[in-house]
Amino acid sequence: xxxxxxxxxxxxxxxxxxxxxxxxxxxxxxxxxxxxxxxxxxxxxxxxxxxxxxxxxxxxxxxxxxxxxxxxxxxxxxxxxxxxxxxxxxxxxxxxxxxxxxxxxxxxxxxxxxxxxxxxxxxxxxxxxxxxxxxxxxxxxxxxxxxxxxxxxxxxxxxxxxxxxxxxxxxxxxxxxxxxxxxxxxxxxxxxxxxxxxxxxxxxxxxxxxxxxxxxxxxxxxxxxxxxxxxxxxxxxxxxxxxxxxxxxxxxxxxxxxxxxxxxxxxxxxxxxxxxxxxxxxxxxxxxxx
Amino acid sequence: xxxxxxxxxxxxxxxxxxxxxxxxxxxxxxxxxxxxxxxxxxxxxxxxxxxxxxxxxxxxxxxxxxxxxxxxxxxxxxxxxxxxxxxxxxxxxxxxxxxxxxxxxxxxxxxxxxxxxxxxxxxxxxxxxxxxxxxxxxxxxxxxxxxxxxxxxxxxxxxxxxxxxxxxxxxxxxxxxxxxxxxxxxxxxxxxxxxxxxxxxxxxxxxxxxxxxxxxxxxxxxxxxxxxxxxxxxxxxxxxxxxxxxxxxxxxxxxxxxxxxxxxxxxxxxxxxxxxxxxxxxxxxxxxxxxxxxxxxxxxxxxxxxxxxxxxxxxxxxxxxxxxxxxxxxxxxxx
Numbered sequence: 001x002x003x004x005x006x007x008x009x010x011x012x013x014x015x016x017x018x019x020x021x022x023x024x025x026x027x028x029x030x031x032x033x034x035x036x037x038x039x040x041x042x043x044x045x046x047x048x049x050x051x052x053x054x055x056x057x058x059x060x061x062x063x064x065x066x067x068x069x070x071x072x073x074x075x076x077x078x079x080x081x082x083x084x085x086x087x088x089x090x091x092x093x094x095x096x097x098x099x100x101x102x103x104x105x106x107x108x109x110x111x112x113x114x115x116x117x118x119x120x121x122x123x124x125x126x127x128x129x130x131x132x133x134x135x136x137x138x139x140x141x142x143x144x145x146x147x148x149x150x151x152x153x154x155x156x157x158x159x160x161x162x163x164x165x166x167x168x169x170x171x172x173x174x175x176x177x178x179x180x181x182x183x184x185x186x187x188x189x190x191x192x193x194x195x196x197x198x199x200x201x202x203x204x205x206x207x208x209x210x211x212x213x214x215x216x217x218x219x220x221x222x223x224x225x226x227x228x229x230x231x232x233x234x235x236x237x238x239x240x241x242x243x244x245x246x247x248x249x250x251x252x253x254x255x256x257x258x259x260x261x262x263x264x265x266x267x268x269x270x271x272x273x274x275x276x277x278x279x280x281x282x283x284x285x286x287x288x289x290x
Numbered sequence: 291x292x293x294x295x296x297x298x299x300x301x302x303x304x305x306x307x308x309x310x311x312x313x314x315x316x317x318x319x320x321x322x323x324x325x326x327x328x329x330x331x332x333x334x335x336x337x338x339x340x341x342x343x344x345x346x347x348x349x350x351x352x353x354x355x356x357x358x359x360x361x362x363x364x365x366x367x368x369x370x371x372x373x374x375x376x377x378x379x380x381x382x383x384x385x386x387x388x389x390x391x392x393x394x395x396x397x398x399x400x401x402x403x404x405x406x407x408x409x410x411x412x413x414x415x416x417x418x419x420x421x422x423x424x425x426x427x428x429x430x431x432x433x434x435x436x437x438x439x440x441x442x443x444x445x446x447x448x449x450x451x452x453x454x455x456x457x458x459x460x461x462x463x464x465x466x467x468x469x470x471x472x473x474x475x476x477x478x479x480x481x482x483x484x485x486x487x488x489x490x491x492x493x494x495x496x497x498x499x500x501x502x503x504x505x506x507x508x509x510x511x512x513x514x515x516x517x518x519x520x521x522x523x524x525x526x527x528x529x530x531x532x533x534x535x536x537x538x539x540x541x542x543x544x545x546x547x548x549x550x551x552x553x554x555x556x557x558x559x560x561x562x563x564x565x566x567x568x569x570x571x572x573x574x575x576x577x578x579x580x581x582x583x584x585x586x587x588x589x590x591x592x593x594x595x596x597x598x599x600x601x602x603x604x605x606x607x608x609x610x611x612x613x614x615x616x617x618x619x620x621x622x623x624x625x
Contacts, residue, residue, distance in 0.1 A: 012526070017569040018547045019529050026524075085527050091301045097327055124331055155581050159308025162335040186580035190312065214571050217580045244571035 001049070001146065001204070003284070004277055005078065005235065006042040007266030008052035011035050016242040025268060032060045041270040043075065045277040051078040051206075051264055053150065056086075059138035066141050080148040080184060081135040088152075103131065125168050132172060146204055147173045148182035155187055158194060167198045180204055182235070187217045189226045196230075206235035206264060211253040214241040227259045237264040247276060255283035291317045292597050295353035297344045297368060298360035299323040299332060302382050302409065305581060306357045307338070309590045312579035316594055320351035344368065353377060355405070355597055362460025366391040373398045378405040380593045384469045385611035387460055389619050392612035405596045405603045407589070408611035410473040412530065414585035414592070416573025417548045421532065421541055422478055424550060427558045431538030436479055436514035438471040438506075442528035444520040445494050455495050462498030464490060464618060468518040471530055472621075473614040478532065480510035482617035485624040493521040504621050516621075545583075546570045 009015070013026035029035055039050060039061070052058050058079075065072045090099040136147070149169055157165050170181040182204035185191045195203045208215035209223060215238055216223050227234060239254045240247060254263055263280055267273045294316045296307050303323070310316045322341040323329050333340045341347035348356075348371075355378035358368055366386050372379050373395065385408050386392040399406040412418050424430065444467070445455075455461050476482060484507040490499035501519035508514075520528075531544040542549040548568045555563050577587040589606065596603045 014526070016546065017571060019531070019544055020547070022526070023524075088301070088527070096300060096304075097325055100327075124334065152582060155579075156304065156308045159310075159312040159579060159581060160304070160332075160336050161311055161338075164335055187312070190579070212571065213576060214574065215580060217576070218578055219576060241571050242569065244569060 001233065001235070001262045002047070003262055004047045004280055005049045005051045005262050005264040006039070006047045006273075007237070007264050008050070008055075008058075010266045010268045011038070012053065012055050012057070016238070017244075028268060032057065032064065035061055036064055038268060038270075038273075041273050045274050047273075047277060048074050049076045049078060051080060051148070053083045054079055054081045054135040054138065055083045062138050062140075062142055076143045076145055077139060078146045078148060078182065079136065079139055079144055080150050080182075081132065082150060082153065084150055084152045100127070103134070125165075125172075128165065128168060129172050129176070132169070133176070136177065144177065145179055146182045147177060147179045148184050148204075148206065151184040151186050154183045154185045154191065158185070158187060158191055163194050163198045166195065167200060170200055170203070182206060184237070186215050189218050189222050192226060192230045192232055195232075202231050202233060204233045204235065206237055208238040209234075209236035209254060209257070209260070210239050210241040210245070211250055212241045212244050214238060214244060224257065227257055230259075232259070234260045235262045235264055236260050239263055239265060247279060251276070251279045252283050255280060255287060291315060292594055293317050293319045293352065293354045294594075295320040295322070295344075295347055295351055295356040297322045297347070297356060297358050298364075298382075299325075299328050300359060303357070303359035305586060306359060306380075306590060309579060309581055309587050310357070311336070311338070313590065313594060314578065315598065316590075319353050320347040322347045345371075348372075348375060348377070355380065355593070358382060359409075362465060363387055363458070366395065369395050370398065373402055373404055373406075376402055376404065378593075378597050380407045380409065380590075381608075381611075382409045383473070383611060383614075384460060384465045384618065385608065385615050387458075389612060389616045392608065392615045396608045396612050399608050405593065406608040407593045407596070407603070408606045408608060409589060410470060410477075410606050410611065410614070411583070411585040411589050412470055412474050412545070413477055413606055414588040415545050416570055416575065416584075417543050417545060417568070418474060418478065418532070420548055420568070420573055421534070421543045424541060424558060424561075425478060425534070429539060429552060429556060429558055429561075430534065430536030430541060430550075431553075433479065433510075433512045433534055433536045435535045436475065436512065437533040438475045438514065438516050438518075438530075439532075440467055440471045440518045440520075440528060440530040441522040441525045442467065442520050443523040443525055444528075445500050446521055446523040448494050455498050457498050462490075462495075463500050463518060463520045464502045464621060467520045467528070468502040468516065468621075469614055469618060470528075471516060471518055471532075472617045473611070474530065474532060475506070475508070475514070475516070476610065476613050476617065479512060479514075479534065480508035481613045482506050482620060483509045485617070485620040486513075488621045488625040490622075490625045493519075502621065504624070506617075545585075548573075 013022040015022040173181040184206045188207040213220035322344040357380045359382040486505035488504040493500035500521040504516040534541045539552045595601045
């Protein structure tokens with residue numbers, strides 16, 4: 001994985017501290033071209049990996065990337081699935097079974113219900129596989145070397161003790177897409193423990209890691225110890241803690257931590273993208289020279 | 291270790307179950323649901339004992355406490371049954387279909403001395419609690435108006451029916467969405483005493499309202515506006531905002547951001563005259579397990595701690611949720 005990954009929250013009105021900023025972003029990135037322009041700024045800043053949720057609009061972005069193979073030759077996408085709000089809003093309205101009926105493709109569920117067949121364990125896993133395939137359709141022909149499970153699903157399964165599903169996700173992504181599975185989580189120490197027990201070695205885990213301990217369940221010290229002692233490929237997200245700390249202070253902290261392979265950040269303006277990328281490189285350089 | 295059961299593994303139930311599964315002081319001794327599919331998945335992949343009949347679950351698992359997250363119309367009967375068996379109860383919101391049912395349960399829980407809580411999670415959000423602190427300090431002066439708002443994209447086109455589109459089962463925007471805002475107004479400013487008039491407008495639904503607009507009068511004689519719409523797809527998810535206008539200042543708060551304006555120098559510590567902007571990162575208290583927001587874990591943790599006797603049973607009690615049910619009834623009557 002590259003040292004710096006570019007995120008997509010800014011494109012889809014995800015702002016963890018301000019609904020007003022969300023709205024401003026949603027207006028700014030109304031056109032797909034505005035997203036492409038920002039991605040191009042990231043590429044110019046030397047960032048060639050875009051980590052994005054499987055939002056409907058990403059399909060359009062993928063189409064533009066496919067149409068310009070020369071320009072995006074080295075460009076990689078790390079899909080993060082599912083776009084949870086689509087399902088969460090559907091569950092509120094349709095219930096869990098209703099949502100599955102709506103989103104699992106074909107007549108898969110229909111035939112299961114009609115037949116009243118005893119549900120075999122295999123069927124749930126293939127239902128998951130169908131959902132993964134649906135989410136992956138938009139990325140056809142695009143280089144997707146790592147495929148992530150979004151934190152709301154990872155953490156839901158984690159709390160429920162459904163580690164077999166986490167392991168099945170890992171296996172299917174490898175088998176079908178020849179990609180590595182990644183897990184986004186807000187509960188890094190607990191997830192590592194469960195994946196280790198499940199026999200997944202050196203997993204890719206993306207987690208909130210920042211100087212103020214924001215969204216670091218169990219506390220910053222436990223995270224720092226986990227980074228020192230556990231074997232995994234870490235990606236730090238929410239490094240700026242949604243703007244609670246200055247970028248300089250925030251990035252100096254994260255760059256100084258062990259076992260963080262990549263840093264994920266999103267930004268809307270050319271200046272912010274360049275500034276953040278060069279700060280990361282600067283602190284990395286300082287650490288090497290020390 | 292508190293032995294916990296859960297009845298109703300729908301959207302909120304599954305979320306509670308996951309948080310309980312990760313809680314160090316809770317042991318999930320039983321899960322009950324009527325969906326064969328949900329139950330079968332839980333049975334296969336989770337360590338929790340599963341049941342299709344809640345009475346059977348109580349008999350076999352003997353829980354100390356039970357989470358009730360079934361459709362609202364079943365709350366009364368199930369919660370009553372649990373209380374009479376001396377089981378602590380966490381019920382989902384809204385509390386009951388009628389204030390009369392709620393009053394009976396409030397009384398029963400009190401009689402039995404059982405811990406009781408309802409899932410109005412906004413009270414566990416740092417920004418809203420800071421609003422409470424500022425109001426308690428009196429520094430925005432006498433309140434003369436408020437606006438309680440909530441918008442989101444739940445019903446954005448004509449769709450099939452389920453219990454949420456049936457008013458007699460507790461469906462509709464008033465009970466599902468607006469109840470959160472009403473509960474927050476009750477808590478932060480004062481309970482609703484009177485409703486001047488209301489508009490309950492269907493937009494895409496048939497049979498239930500998709501939006502609620504009301505003029506409310508509170509016990510402390512402050513009046514204000516309630517504006518809620520769950521058919522607004524310019525919002526990515528539910529967004530709840532409260533604006534409180536006082537003679538010496540103004541507060542605008544949502545779950546993420548708190549903006550306060552003070553007219554005078556006499557402000558609470560950490561604030562100055564003019565506009566102040568603070569974020570959830572300033573107030574969020576760390577949780578041991580995070581799922582969808584600190585507040586969901588915090589409310590479950592508070593309930594468990596109340597059973598252990600570590601905190602008082604004074605947040606989101608049946609009584610406070612019953613007052614929200616009362617306000618819902620007043621809104622229906624005024625429409």
